[in-house]
Amino acid sequence: MTIADIRKTLEQKSARSIESFKAELQKIRTGRAHPGILDQVQVEYYGSMVPISQVANVSLLDARTISVQPWEKGLGPKIEKAIRESDLGLNPAAQGDLLRVPMPPLTEERRKDLTKVVRAAGEDARVAVRNLRRDANDQAKKLLKDKLIGEDDEKRSLEEVQRLTDGTIAEIDRLVKAKEADILAV
Structure with a gap:
């Protein structure tokens, strides 16, 4: 060396x-939405745990709302449950196939x-x-x-x-x- x-x-x-x-x-989340916040959230997909970004399209609707669009129909409720149970304090709302995840103010x-x-x-x-x-x-x-x-x-x-x-x-x-x-x- x-x-x-x-x-x-x-x-x-x-x-x-x-x-x-x-x-x-x-x-570490701020009051603003950022798709990376959901990176550590895992969802069950065919028997294994995978990050949400591998089973859904995660994007921003506006400065305070993240949208999660699952790639398969049956995944919406599983993703919603995974986000709710994460320690992020987020409360997603389902609108058909689309999940809206509003960021609560701090x-x-x-x-x-x-x-x-x-x-x-x-x-x-x-x-x-x-x-x-x-x-x-x-x-x-x-x-x-x-x-x-x-x-x-x-x-x-x-x-x-x-x-x-x-x-x-x-x-x-x-x-x-x-x-x-x-x-x-x-």
């Missing part, structure tokens, strides 16, 4: 951490609770990035110990790892602030 390999690995893992964090933020107390959830998820993401930094630094120190690189190279590597880590954490902080502003917007 070389310093370039360490940097490349850190960049890839940091990018995956950011993507994972973005996916986590999408699950109370001020619920908004504050959601910002706490966002901050906690942000801190978890920052901890994951710091763990990546620690692993990269350990690899650089191991290369120095094995006399594969010099002290100057190791110092440069540690500085570059810190710079990459700071950039990733700044991106996480930016995403947290944006999500908090989205949640607190009435």
Whole structure:
């Protein structure tokens, strides 16, 4: 392993951490409708549990309403039941084959609770990035110990790892602030 390999690995893992964090933020619902909110809801389909997006067309009717159009006739009631039983607090309404899922407005107390959830998820993401930094630094120190690189190279590597880590954490902080502003917007 070389310093370039360490940097490349850190960049890839940091990018995956950011993507994972973005996916986590999408699950936290705001007052606005977003089709991704239903991504974690599973429905029984021929004996196996699958995401709703694999058995229905999920789209937006307007800013506060999601429409779910099942691809098969008998799936409507199953999808409706799955959405109702999810921990999202949504109450779908059937209109023939189409399911309308209105997003209830958030109370001020619920908004504050959601910002706490966002901050906690942000801190978890920052901890994951710091763990990546620690692993990269350990690899650089191991290369120095094995006399594969010099002290100057190791110092440069540690500085570059810190710079990459700071950039990733700044991106996480930016995403947290944006999500908090989205949640607190009435």
